[in-house]
């Protein structure tokens with residue numbers, strides 16, 4: 231009875247629901263009353279766009295799965311049928327295929343934003359780690375999905391990457407056979423990849439829920455990296471950030487629509503419009519653009535196992551970032567040396583991506599090797615050293631003070 235009297239709603243139906251499941255007050259709290267730093271830039275709308283893209287990918291994926299046949303004899307043709315005969319099949323497929331690229335673009339920006347503003351630092355380490363787990367699942371999902379159309383690049387990409395497991399001493403061959411259900415990429419593997427490609431996005435959805443839960447526990451970081459202290463430093467999420475998120479997503483959808491309607495194969499690989507042929511190896515096997523930096527690291531080491539370990543380490547090192555960076559100051563705005571290093575790091579990742587797209591020969595390999603070496607030097611030597619000794623400059627007393635004393639707004 232006491233709970234009924236605390237029920238703040240007037241409408242009898244809303245009161246009825248709230249009394250049994252306090253979901254209305256939950257959403258009111260998380261959207262309306264939730265206090266957020268007042269200075270979040272448009273970069274803080276990336277998480278919302280990523281969440282939107284996850285939903286788009288799940289819906290279009292389910293629609294595609296209704297017409298797709300996961301068998302080597304039918305997969306390629308079933309995709310062609312979706313494109314030509316299924317009502318709006320072309321739109322659903324282009325939304326899904328281009329959506330994958332734009333989803334990665336948004337998540338990479340979200341990650342680089344978090345790195346620049348030190349959002350991985352205490353007390354948000356777990357939020358960062360959950361984000362990294364989402365990133366791993368996302369990479370696995372994209373890799374598995376790319377195999378499904380069963381084009382030349384699907385087949386040979388899957389063959390090259392799954393073959394890496396054979397580099398593991400003693401148990402490598404058995405692991406590969408267990409993964410593929412055969413010693414090579416064939417019907418059992420395609421069926422398995424389809425099942426997992428359908429499943430993993432739902433796991434991602436669950437992880438995103440936990441990600442946002444962790445976010446709401448300590449609140450958002452902000453461009454100054456200084457925690458809000460007084461009521462003056464914050465504003466309610468609604469209407470300020472609901473409107474900002476909506477503006478961002480509208481702009482994003484214009485870009486998304488441009489690719490779908492005017493350049494639907496921009497991110498695609500022509501080779502993948504040729505049905506998979508185990509007897510014909512393509513001249514250059516390249517993954518999608520979002521894997522290229524990691525692919526360059528894999529190829530930089532002239533040993534299969536070494537390359538595999540380097541590639542895995544390049545991802546694992548990101549998990550440790552909250553402990554690698556020792557500085558107490560979050561935002562790179564107040565850490566000039568670290569800020570310069572950040573931009574050199576971005577350049578290094580771009581060079582890695584470029585090298586990964588080139589044939590594995592001559593100078594391309596050497597450039598890839600230098601860029602790989604720098605990648606690890608950045609995280610294992612430069613960041614730990616500089617973050618320990620660098621003196622911050624211009625760090626404000628409080629979030630509001632920063633905007634009062636200067637013209638940053």
Ligand code: HEM
Pocket residue numbers: 273274275276277278280281282284337340341344347349350354357358359360361362363364365434438441442445449450451452
């Ligand atoms: C499907 C993928 C993802 C979704 C839907 C998602 C969603 C969100 C949302 C809604 C926010 C709050 C708004 C914002 O700060 O932009 C957020 C914050 C954050 N995310 Fe993600 N995220 C995803 C992937 C990742 C990844 C891969 C990482 C890093 C490895 C990451 C790290 C963070 C961090 C550190 C914050 C806190 C930022 C701050 O407060 O400054 N997220 N995420």
